[in-house]
Amino acid sequence: MASPRVFWPLVIGLLLSSITLAGAAVVTYDFNISWVTANPDGMADRPTIGINGQWPIPTIRADVGDELVVKVFNGLGNQSTSLHFHGLFMNGTTHMDGPSQTTQCPIPPGSSFIYRFKVQQPGTYWYHSHTHGQYPDGLRGPLIINDPETPFKDLYDEELVLTVSDWYHDEMPGLLSFFISKANPTGAEPVPKSALLNETQNLSVPLESGKTYLFRMANIGAFAGQYIWFEGHNMTIVEVDGVYTHPAEATMIYLAAAQRCSFLITARNETSNFPIVASMDTDLFDVLPEDLNYNVTGWLVYDLKEPLPDPAEIYEFDPFDDMTLVPWDNQTLLGEPDQTISLDVIMDNLGDGANYAFFNNITFVAPKVPTLYTALTSGETATNPTVYGEYTHPFVLDKGQIVEIIVNNIDPGKHPFHLHGHNFQAVWRSEDEAGTFQDSNVTADSFPAIPMRRDTIVLRPDGNIVLRFKADNPGIWLFHCHIEWHVQSGLMATFVEAPLALQAELEVPPDHYAACAAGGVPTEGNAAGATKDLLDLSGQNVPPNRLPEGFTARGIVALVFSCISGILGVAIVAWYGFADFGNEGKEPAAAQSEGVKGGDQRPASSGADSVAAAGGEGDVISTEGERRG
Ligand SMILES: *[C@@H]1O[C@H](CO)[C@@H](O)[C@H](O)[C@H]1NC(C)=O
Ligand SMILES: *[C@@H]1O[C@H](CO)[C@@H](O)[C@H](O)[C@H]1NC(C)=O
Ligand SMILES: *[C@@H]1O[C@H](CO)[C@@H](O)[C@H](O)[C@H]1NC(C)=O
Ligand SMILES: *[C@@H]1O[C@H](CO)[C@@H](O)[C@H](O)[C@H]1NC(C)=O
Ligand SMILES: *[C@@H]1O[C@H](CO)[C@@H](O)[C@H](O)[C@H]1NC(C)=O
Ligand SMILES: *[C@@H]1O[C@H](CO)[C@@H](O)[C@H](O)[C@H]1NC(C)=O
Ligand SMILES: *[C@@H]1O[C@H](CO)[C@@H](O)[C@H](O)[C@H]1NC(C)=O
Ligand SMILES: *[C@@H]1O[C@H](CO)[C@@H](O)[C@H](O)[C@H]1NC(C)=O
Ligand SMILES: *[C@@H]1O[C@H](CO)[C@@H](O)[C@H](O)[C@H]1NC(C)=O
Ligand SMILES: *[C@@H]1O[C@H](CO)[C@@H](O)[C@H](O)[C@H]1NC(C)=O
Ligand SMILES: *[C@@H]1O[C@H](CO)[C@@H](O)[C@H](O)[C@H]1NC(C)=O
Numbered sequence: 266m267a268s269p270r271v272f273w274p275l276v277i278g279l280l281l282s283s284i285t286l287a288g289a290a291v292v293t294y295d296f297n298i299s300w301v302t303a304n305p306d307g308m309a310d311r312p313t314i315g316i317n318g319q320w321p322i323p324t325i326r327a328d329v330g331d332e333l334v335v336k337v338f339n340g341l342g343n344q345s346t347s348l349h350f351h352g353l354f355m356n357g358t359t360h361m362d363g364p365s366q367t368t369q370c371p372i373p374p375g376s377s378f379i380y381r382f383k384v385q386q387p388g389t390y391w392y393h394s395h396t397h398g399q400y401p402d403g404l405r406g407p408l409i410i411n412d413p414e415t416p417f418k419d420l421y422d423e424e425l426v427l428t429v430s431d432w433y434h435d436e437m438p439g440l441l442s443f444f445i446s447k448a449n450p451t452g453a454e455p456v457p458k459s460a461l462l463n464e465t466q467n468l469s470v471p472l473e474s475g476k477t478y479l480f481r482m483a484n485i486g487a488f489a490g491q492y493i494w495f496e497g498h499n500m501t502i503v504e505v506d507g508v509y510t511h512p513a514e515a516t517m518i519y520l521a522a523a524q525r526c527s528f529l530i531t532a533r534n535e536t537s538n539f540p541i542v543a544s545m546d547t548d549l550f551d552v553l554p555e556d557l558n559y560n561v562t563g564w565l566v567y568d569l570k571e572p573l574p575d576p577a578e579i580y581e582f583d584p585f586d587d588m589t590l591v592p593w594d595n596q597t598l599l600g601e602p603d604q605t606i607s608l609d610v611i612m613d614n615l616g617d618g619a620n621y622a623f624f625n626n627i628t629f630v631a632p633k634v635p636t637l638y639t640a641l642t643s644g645e646t647a648t649n650p651t652v653y654g655e656y657t658h659p660f661v662l663d664k665g666q667i668v669e670i671i672v673n674n675i676d677p678g679k680h681p682f683h684l685h686g687h688n689f690q691a692v693w694r695s696e697d698e699a700g701t702f703q704d705s706n707v708t709a710d711s712f713p714a715i716p717m718r719r720d721t722i723v724l725r726p727d728g729n730i731v732l733r734f735k736a737d738n739p740g741i742w743l744f745h746c747h748i749e750w751h752v753q754s755g756l757m758a759t760f761v762e763a764p765l766a767l768q769a770e771l772e773v774p775p776d777h778y779a780a781c782a783a784g785g786v787p788t789e790g791n792a793a794g795a796t797k798d799l800l801d802l803s804g805q806n807v808p809p810n811r812l813p814e815g816f817t818a819r820g821i822v823a824l825v826f827s828c829i830s831g832i833l834g835v836a837i838v839a840w841y842g843f844a845d846f847g848n849e850g851k852e853p854a855a856a857q858s859e860g861v862k863g864g865d866q867r868p869a870s871s872g873a874d875s876v877a878a879a880g881g882e883g884d885v886i887s888t889e890g891e892r893r894g
């Protein structure tokens with residue numbers, strides 16, 4: 266068990282130095298990340314990533330104002346890892362944010378790494394791996410920041426943490442190499458095998474009549490959004506993603522991957538029991554396997570001797586609309602933006618025949634040098650986005666700017682977008698199929714005076730969203746879809762916020778650089794590792810080549826179907842054809858893309874570097890073999 270150890274001597278030291286820190290503690294967790302066996306849906310034992318021999322992994326808990334210290338040992342043996350503390354601003358500690366190749370090097374097997382940061386925000390968060398699409402294999406758990414001064418403290422008697430998630434029977438490396446391959450040209454995401462409630466099924470939640478409970482819910486799944494309801498009970502929402510809200514009544518909520526919501530439930534004067542239901546949003550699934558139970562049931566249990574009834578079937582999902590929430594602090598609409606970033610979400614195929622996700626014309630590929638280390642080692646050139654490489658899709662933000670992000674969905678899927686290092690005001694969200702924001706007649710006049718804030722928001726099919734935040738937190742922050750498949754297929758951009766302030770203020774501890782050395786990852790220079798001419802990006806990691814003009818995704822689908830329908834010879838010829846398109850006109854640098862896109866956040870995977878950095882770990886998710894036909 267990883268119970269926190271509180272170091273009182275240090276607390277006393279802090280008390281002596283500043284009374285404003287009264288009560289602040291240092292809360293330490295020792296985590297040995299290693300393989301265990303789990304079977305939460307009762308259908309199959311599978312290797313799962315646990316902590317200290319356990320899965321589900323521990324809930325991290327601290328109070329507002331505490332310093333959290335998470336000491337990680339990578340005991341996996343065959344995969345590197347890292348931890349992201351989702352929703353925490355990491356103000357002054359961007360190097361503790363967790364994404365591999367962005368703010369740190371992946372922690373290789375056998376290495377240790379310490380995350381140390383102050384927690385200034387109350388609420389419901391979670392932590393998960395931010396390396397190689399790894400968290401769905403088990404490395405995901407709740408993170409709760411208790412607030413002794415919560416405005417709702419008189420409204421409830423007890424609090425309960427409750428997660429929803431989705432579960433696969435196969436491990437991510439294998440699923441990913443199929444997902445991003447020419448055998449899957451439409452980019453159909455693997456469908457989960459089960460839904461889970463608190464990483465199990467048939468969960469009993471004992472309630473006592475007359476008491477009110479604060480439920481802290483988080484969707485810690487890989488892919489599926491879930492509809493959640495409690496028969497016979499309404500919820501009073503008081504927090505989303507760490508932002509307190511004016512209480513709002515709901516009968517059903519929707520939590521996309523990575524979203525959180527806390528709400529009050531008042532126990533009835535009852536002796537019978539009530540189903541809790543979470544139902545995966547099957548709109549997200551390209552295929553709906555006949556044998557899939559996409560619902561998971563638990564019970565509010567008033568009396569164990571009474572039966573646990575089956576849930577009533579419902580015919581329409583009508584979840585609470587989070588855009589109607591009002592933050593408790595009444596923070597008003599941020600002013601006119603100083604910088605507007607407009608991103609179109611596009612799914613398309615590249616020359617290797619696989620399907621990728623793009624913001625505008627760029628699919629994310631991790632740089633050779635983690636972006637933070639580029640920012641720290643490029644002097645005044647750090648304000649020039651070029652040094653971060655084209656495929657990290659960098660945007661440099663100036664300190665204090667009001668930044669507006671417009672995301673247009675040129676795709677019929679839902680995408681939950683997440684920003685690291687901040688939450689954002691959700692100033693506009695269109696209905697489905699509204700087209701682009703620019704083409705609509707919506708203006709800032711229709712933005713709410715007090716917009717809802719959160720850190721993860723659902724963009725609707727072929728719709729658009731407009732978000733605003735203030736660049737008051739120097740750091741390197743990713744903006745990405747939180748569907749783990751889309752992270753890996755490239756739906757990610759990098760915000761480089763006030764890099765010169767980082768150079769002046771940040772000190773990266775030696776164990777972070779030791780992880781780089783152990784993995785053979787360079788820590789200086791531009792995205793390509795050049796230290797002399799910082800604007801020379803030759804040799805940067807790149808995605809597979811584009812398809813030649815006129816060669817459409819539909820063509821690829823047709824090819825694959827022709828293969829499936831048995832015209833094998835023809836298809837094989839076509840296949841070799843592809844491989845050629847993919848390599849046609851490639852400069853030596855482009856050849857390095859092979860294997861890179863199988864997983865993001867991975868160092869270059871060809872040449873000497875890759876052997877040391879990725880190949881050596883044995884967890885390269887590569888479709889290289891297939892690409893070569
Ligand atoms: C939960 O109960 C259902 C129905 O009895 C059963 O099919 C399922 O296997 C149970 N799940 C687990 C993990 O025991
Ligand atoms: C971590 O766990 C693994 C697997 O249980 C074990 O072999 C290893 O000794 C542990 N390492 C440390 C540092 O506790
Ligand atoms: C869910 O699991 C966590 C432990 O992982 C536990 O602390 C919590 O009480 C459980 N929630 C409910 C509602 O049973
Ligand atoms: C829940 O709210 C709905 C709509 O406001 C209301 O009709 C219903 O009676 C409420 N149910 C309970 C159990 O309070
Ligand atoms: C709960 O129900 C019982 C039996 O119907 C009743 O005696 C009791 O007064 C009720 N309690 C409350 C708090 O309503
Ligand atoms: C899941 O629950 C929904 C809502 O009640 C219902 O319509 C659907 O039939 C259920 N699906 C399965 C596979 O049980
Ligand atoms: C927010 O506004 C409401 C009125 O709409 C007011 O009652 C409340 O006190 C305000 N909250 C804060 C934190 O200022
Ligand atoms: C994307 O478009 C911009 C603007 O047209 C262009 O400068 C850039 O080279 C393009 N990048 C890629 C990777 O195609
Ligand atoms: C434009 O505005 C009108 C009137 O407010 C509204 O009815 C219409 O739906 C809007 N069109 C779009 C594309 O938003
Ligand atoms: C970060 O800290 C600075 C200085 O205390 C503060 O001005 C800023 O609002 C903070 N930003 C966030 C996102 O918490
Ligand atoms: C790593 O080891 C685990 C546990 O033995 C195994 O299940 C998994 O497939 C291995 N992963 C890779 C990528 O080799």
Ligand SMILES: [Cu+2]
Binds near residue numbers: 679680681746747751
């Ligand atoms: Cu997505």
